[in-house]
Amino acid sequence: MLTRRPSDILPSEITPKSVFLNRREFMAGAAGSLLLAGEAAAALKGNPSPLSTKDSPNSLKEITTYNNYYEFGTDKSDPAENAGALKTRPWTIVVEGEAGKARTYSIDDLLKVAALEERIYRLRCVEGWSMVIPWVGIPLASLLKQVEPTSKAKFVSFETLKDPKQMPGQQSRVLEWPYREGLRIDEAMHPLTILAVGLYGEVLPNQNGAPVRLVVPWKYGFKSIKSIVKIRLQETQPATSWNLSAPNEYGFYSNVNPSVDHPRWSQAKERRIGDILKRPTLPFNGYGEQVAGLYKGMDLRKFF
Ligand code: MTE
Numbered sequence: 001m002l003t004r005r006p007s008d009i010l011p012s013e014i015t016p017k018s019v020f021l022n023r024r025e026f027m028a029g030a031a032g033s034l035l036l037a038g039e040a041a042a043a044l045k046g047n048p049s050p051l052s053t054k055d056s057p058n059s060l061k062e063i064t065t066y067n068n069y070y071e072f073g074t075d076k077s078d079p080a081e082n083a084g085a086l087k088t089r090p091w092t093i094v095v096e097g098e099a100g101k102a103r104t105y106s107i108d109d110l111l112k113v114a115a116l117e118e119r120i121y122r123l124r125c126v127e128g129w130s131m132v133i134p135w136v137g138i139p140l141a142s143l144l145k146q147v148e149p150t151s152k153a154k155f156v157s158f159e160t161l162k163d164p165k166q167m168p169g170q171q172s173r174v175l176e177w178p179y180r181e182g183l184r185i186d187e188a189m190h191p192l193t194i195l196a197v198g199l200y201g202e203v204l205p206n207q208n209g210a211p212v213r214l215v216v217p218w219k220y221g222f223k224s225i226k227s228i229v230k231i232r233l234q235e236t237q238p239a240t241s242w243n244l245s246a247p248n249e250y251g252f253y254s255n256v257n258p259s260v261d262h263p264r265w266s267q268a269k270e271r272r273i274g275d276i277l278k279r280p281t282l283p284f285n286g287y288g289e290q291v292a293g294l295y296k297g298m299d300l301r302k303f304f
Pocket residue numbers: 063066067068069070071123124125126160179207208209220221222223224225226227
């Protein structure tokens with residue numbers, strides 16, 4: 001058997017030239033690749049934000065094993081078990097509608113829009129539990145400003161990927177797919193509203209909405225739509241998945257409000273995951289000082 005010494009073998013003989021030439025580019029772009037998870041983690045370290053809560057964060061285990069992500073099943077443990085196979089690279093986010101410079105972003109483009117920040121936020125789920133999550137992300141306003149909203153851009157709508165092959169929950173009719181959410185433009189532009197791409201300094205786990213999800217901390221958790229592929233600036237109030245499925249239970253605004261009960265249960269208290277006792281729920285999830293002004297003069301029982 002003929003063998004050659006390693007020094008006789010050219011790299012171009014082992015790896016096709018195109019792959020060989022692209023490897024560096026691939027390595028640089030593979031922020032979400034499992035192989036490079038260590039490097040990606042470093043790359044996603046966000047600067048600490050003064051907008052973070054002082055509450056102590058839940059553990060990574062709690063945050064990644066107790067999830068709502070109906071595209072992967074309706075039990076809290078389903079997303080951790082089933083979302084792993086979702087392909088999150090390559091991934092594009094279309095930003096369209098009432099915008100002077102509508103465009104399509106790759107995840108790598110998105111990471112260049114603004115400096116990453118660590119935002120430790122409370123998340124209050126409409127079901128009555130809450131968590132504290134150290135997100136890594138960018139203000140949504142930075143992205144929206146880049147596409148130059150027109151004067152007709154009064155609302156923003158968001159859509160999750162629709163792909164029943166990858167998202168088996170979409171083969172059931174629990175919700176209308178794709179999952180949709182919406183905000184008023186001033187809510188979308190508010191400095192507390194972020195697009196998260198990571199948590200605990202690492203690439204976002206799939207069950208938490210990789211590669212990019214919305215986080216609106218003063219609203220019930222269902223507004224924080226996961227795995228976004230489309231953002232649309234528009235003149236009219238968008239339809240939202242939960243409002244379509246049960247309009248008397250879930251309104252468009254969905255601001256955390258302990259004095260407006262869900263028709264089937266009280267919203268006055270919540271259980272922080274990991275705690276035994278419940279704690280009182282705060283108006284606007286404790287962010288009232290920053291956001292109450294957005295709703296001045298509105299009847300929040302009517303616009304729930
Ligand atoms: N986004 C999509 N696409 N599908 C969902 O089922 N669930 C929502 C929200 N975003 C959901 C979603 C609900 S009800 C909550 S409470 C939060 O995601 C949970 O986010 P977390 O799992 O990261 O804590």
